[in-house]
Amino acid sequence: MQRIKExxxxxxxxxxxxxxxxxxxxxxxxxxxxxxxxxxRELSSNKRDVSxxxxxxxxxxxxxxxxxxxxxxxxxxxYFDTNTSLHHHFFSEKDKILLDxxxxxxxxxxxxxxxxxxxxxxxxxxxxxxx
Amino acid sequence: MQRIKExxxxxxxxxxxxxxxxxxxxxxxxxxxxxxxxxxRELSSNKRDVSxxxxxxxxxxxxxxxxxxxxxxxxxxxYFDTNTSLHHHFFSEKDKILLDxxxxxxxxxxxxxxxxxxxxxxxxxxxxxxx
DNA sequence: TCAATAGTTTAGAATTATTCTAAACTGATA
DNA sequence: TATCAGTTTAGAATAATTCTAAACTATTGA
Ligand SMILES: [Mn+2]
Ligand SMILES: [Mn+2]
Ligand SMILES: [Zn+2]
Ligand SMILES: [Zn+2]
Numbered sequence: 001m002q003r004i005k006e007x008x009x010x011x012x013x014x015x016x017x018x019x020x021x022x023x024x025x026x027x028x029x030x031x032x033x034x035x036x037x038x039x040x041r042e043l044s045s046n047k048r049d050v051s052x053x054x055x056x057x058x059x060x061x062x063x064x065x066x067x068x069x070x071x072x073x074x075x076x077x078x079y080f081d082t083n084t085s086l087h088h089h090f091f092s093e094k095d096k097i098l099l100d101x102x103x104x105x106x107x108x109x110x111x112x113x114x115x116x117x118x119x120x121x122x123x124x125x126x127x128x129x130x131x
Numbered sequence: 132m133q134r135i136k137e138x139x140x141x142x143x144x145x146x147x148x149x150x151x152x153x154x155x156x157x158x159x160x161x162x163x164x165x166x167x168x169x170x171x172r173e174l175s176s177n178k179r180d181v182s183x184x185x186x187x188x189x190x191x192x193x194x195x196x197x198x199x200x201x202x203x204x205x206x207x208x209x210y211f212d213t214n215t216s217l218h219h220h221f222f223s224e225k226d227k228i229l230l231d232x233x234x235x236x237x238x239x240x241x242x243x244x245x246x247x248x249x250x251x252x253x254x255x256x257x258x259x260x261x262x
Numbered sequence: 263t264c265a266a267t268a269g270t271t272t273a274g275a276a277t278t279a280t281t282c283t284a285a286a287c288t289g290a291t292a
Numbered sequence: 293t294a295t296c297a298g299t300t301t302a303g304a305a306t307a308a309t310t311c312t313a314a315a316c317t318a319t320t321g322a
Binding site: 016053075 | 269270271272273274279280
């Protein structure tokens with residue numbers, strides 16, 4: 001719990017009850033891809049300590065502070081990735097499931113150069129799956 | 132106009148007034164990335180010959196018949212691509228603009244293998260841009 | 263210790279892209 | 293030309309997300 005509070009403080013986020021609960025759930029050491037709804041559901045399975053609005057607020061703040069990465073490859077459902085290291089994804093549209101691809105399992109040996117006046121912010125490889 | 136009707140007939144789509152109007156606009160030889168709204172706006176600039184529901188219906192049908200490709204990389208806005216050949220995209224989240232990357236400008240020399248029981252449907256490289 | 267306050271949480275309303283429904287319409291066919 | 297499957301449509305419904313504004317709370321400095 002102290003570890004979680006440290007993480008929050010280090011990002012200038014007050015360690016409120018709700019943020020600690022959310023961060024504790026998210027940063028438990030296992031990589032996760034959550035949606036606002038899935039996270040809200042998991043948190044409120046027992047007690048209702050966090051509102052949906054706070055889940056949204058917190059996910060966005062965590063993104064801004066680079067504790068999470070936002071992934072949008074499905075209309076109407078944004079995923080948040082606790083694995084903030086460089087990596088890619090498999091995506092099964094049918095199952096709505098995201099799987100990590102380790103960065104070393106992909107090699108892009110030729111990349112186009114960015115259009116004039118723009119910089120490359122992120123290179124995202126999505127491998128869409130079917131059965 | 133006859134060319135457009137041929138395209139539709141070849142896909143077993145009745146060349147209705149609305150579909151011809153839409154297809155004529157989409158398949159004019161230049162590659163486009165449209166949204167339902169943008170297409171609806173462009174079509175109804177003068178006369179109102181097509182309803183928004185029909186725009187949605189038609190875009191989905193054209194996708195099913197592989198006259199278009201669906202691209203979802205922005206929550207709440209689906210893009211439809213008239214360029215159905217193999218290629219990738221730059222995406223500027225700020226401008227909400229998609230730019231084609233020619234397939235030969237990208238080389239992926241190492242690809243992970245699909246998870247057991249799944250096949251690779253599509254490999255999508257999205258290069259996110261910033262200023 | 264505690265008051266002040268900036269930051270945070272919240273319920274519920276609003277927004278918005280998209281889908282659904284069911285009735286009216288129309289292109290193809292015989 | 294009648295028939296009917298296929299198509300279009302307005303408007304309602306849905307659903308993820310954002311907004312609003314009032315209540316709450318962690319922090320801080322007196
Ligand atoms: Mn939507
Ligand atoms: Mn949405
Ligand atoms: Zn991931
Ligand atoms: Zn394209």
